[in-house]
Amino acid sequence: MKDFKLNNYPKINSGFQIPEKYFDTFSDKVMKQLPNQNGKVISIFDRNKRWFFGTAAILVLSLSILITNQIQNKNQERVLEIENYLAYQSSISTDDIIEFLDKDDIEKIKISNSIDNQTIEEELFKNIDLENYITN
């Protein structure tokens, strides 16, 4: 462009566009944020809805996680208490406990203690009352 002179050139507008109907709702938006005539404080809620909900969501989530953890910890403690009681304090014998186990419980114990069939066989052979186990 040669010899551009701003004052000689037709007026150049900024190029900025405004969203349609922006001004239709603008003053209502502001009025809602003003203190009312009783002098109430400007609502932070209205001005910063996004921040309010975001912060509230984070707080609720944190509390939920905390409470869930507490409940889980309490449950784990209860389970541990029961196990310890059964193992060390109660007069319930191992045989009594075995009576209450069903097939699913046994499978779970096998998995949790990594007991395989070979180990079971070895234990059985150590016990000379093999016949009792087979018949029972």
Next chain:
Amino acid sequence: MQEENDFIQELLNPKTQNVAFQKLMQDYQRPLYNHIRNIVLNHDDADDVLQNTFIKVFQYLKGFKGDSKLFSWMYRIATNESITFINSKSKRNGTTSEAMQSKIVENLKADDYFDGNEIQLKLQKAINLLPEKQQLIFKMKYFEELKYEEISEILGTTVGGLKASYHHAVKKIEEYMNSN
């Protein structure tokens, strides 16, 4: 001036305040929006600043002494809010206001609310290279077509100083437009 004093009284009177303030917004929302938008460049930012401006106008009306026109006083608030906004935003982004504004201008073509042609875009880039105050004076004179006396009341600079600043701005813009 009496008319303005009467209007200010309406704005201060709780019984007439709401109606008066809505009229104030109707009268000034567009020119103040344009003024703010010229500074902050982005529509969403301009919307935020415009809202803050009117809220501050409402809050500070009680302290308005009437030693300047209501119009100049509101424009001053709008200008300060715009500059504060840019400075805070750039600080939050870990950059300078100049760098942030340059980035916005470079990306104007991709802005949904900018539909300027090549020369409009070039002019925005040329203006962006000016010192901050000179940019402001140029925009207020050229885009907003404010009188020097009005700009003087808003910015607190003498009319002579404004004319000199505008003249320098125009020269630099012309150099840019001719060499790019």
